[in-house]
Amino acid sequence: MKLDAVRKILNCRVITGADKLEEEVGVGCGADLMSDVLAFIKPSALLLTGLTNVQSVRTAEIAEVRAIVYVRGKLPDKDAIDLAREKGIVMLCTNLPMYESCGRLHQHGLPGGSELEGGLRDAERAPLLSTL
Amino acid sequence: MPNEPLFCQRFEIHGRDFVDAGKASITIKGILREIGIHPALIRRAAIASYEAEMNVVLYASKGTMELRITPKDILVSVEDEGPGIPDIELAMQEGYSTASDEIREMGFGAGMGLSNIKKNADAFDIHSVVGKGTTLDIRFRL
Numbered sequence: 001m002k003l004d005a006v007r008k009i010l011n012c013r014v015i016t017g018a019d020k021l022e023e024e025v026g027v028g029c030g031a032d033l034m035s036d037v038l039a040f041i042k043p044s045a046l047l048l049t050g051l052t053n054v055q056s057v058r059t060a061e062i063a064e065v066r067a068i069v070y071v072r073g074k075l076p077d078k079d080a081i082d083l084a085r086e087k088g089i090v091m092l093c094t095n096l097p098m099y100e101s102c103g104r105l106h107q108h109g110l111p112g113g114s115e116l117e118g119g120l121r122d123a124e125r126a127p128l129l130s131t132l
Numbered sequence: 133m134p135n136e137p138l139f140c141q142r143f144e145i146h147g148r149d150f151v152d153a154g155k156a157s158i159t160i161k162g163i164l165r166e167i168g169i170h171p172a173l174i175r176r177a178a179i180a181s182y183e184a185e186m187n188v189v190l191y192a193s194k195g196t197m198e199l200r201i202t203p204k205d206i207l208v209s210v211e212d213e214g215p216g217i218p219d220i221e222l223a224m225q226e227g228y229s230t231a232s233d234e235i236r237e238m239g240f241g242a243g244m245g246l247s248n249i250k251k252n253a254d255a256f257d258i259h260s261v262v263g264k265g266t267t268l269d270i271r272f273r274l
Contacts, residue, residue, distance in 0.1 A: 032239065033236070033239055033240070033241075033242040034239035034240055035183075035239070035240050035241065035242035035243070035244040035245060035248075036242050036244060038179050038182065038183060038244070038248055039226075039242075039244040039247075039248045039251075043175060051239040053150075053238065053239070054150075054151070055150070055153065055154065055238060055239050055240075056239065058153070058154035058155075058157075058158060058182070059154075059182070059239070061158055061161075062154070062157060062158065062161065062178045062179055062182045063175070063178075063179060064175055079151070
């Protein structure tokens with residue numbers, strides 16, 4: 001799913017990486033605990049989180065997260081924004097809460113990590129992705 | 133010597149320093165990328181280093197992390213001065229955590245750290261003395 005589609009679906013404000021919205025994410029992960037992100041997230045993922053400190057970006061850089069959506073209208077710290085700019089990580093912000101944000105993206109065909117490991121077949125996912 | 137280090141760098145880690153926490157691991161990731169290590173291995177090494185670095189920041193008063201690269205492997209060694217781990221077997225279980233609310237507010241303390249280090253490493257050794265500190269040797273084969 002293109003990041004621009006994520007922006008539209010969640011009605012996001014773009015904080016960093018406005019020039020990278022044509023890039024794709026293949027999987028989503030919603031978590032406020034970075035320990036869980038490090039343990040479970042797949043490469044090139046979209047991270048949805050309510051954690052706004054610089055560790056959200058350091059974790060993203062380490063785990064090769066392509067973009068972060070801050071949910072519940074939260075805005076990242078200045079240090080976090082500066083680091084995201086330096087590392088080329090896209091930051092978006094939505095007023096939607098975590099559950100609804102994840103639900104909307106999943107409804108539009110962005111799979112979760114377990115589905116990439118065999119939960120949802122491509123044939124089932126393709127019609128949803130093609131609507132965007 | 134076939135396993136003589138080709139590269140060695142040591143990083144100081146300060147307990148409770150949440151501003152710089154993770155910087156050493158990001159530097160390690162940059163070094164591995166620069167010398168052309170396979171991206172999947174870089175990701176594993178970076179995640180394990182970051183987990184280990186955060187453990188020092190969150191639980192110890194101070195520590196060091198050393199990166200050694202030999203023709204055969206990458207070794208990340210972490211040594212801290214801290215409370216130590218009374219029951220390593222228990223601490224290795226996913227979900228077991230002694231983290232405070234403050235640590236959880238920082239986004240850590242889910243009890244996944246040590247098991248995640250082991251999962252990402254090719255070999256993992258841990259030794260701990262209660263009241264003194266903990267040492268980790270995390271090895272990745274090239």
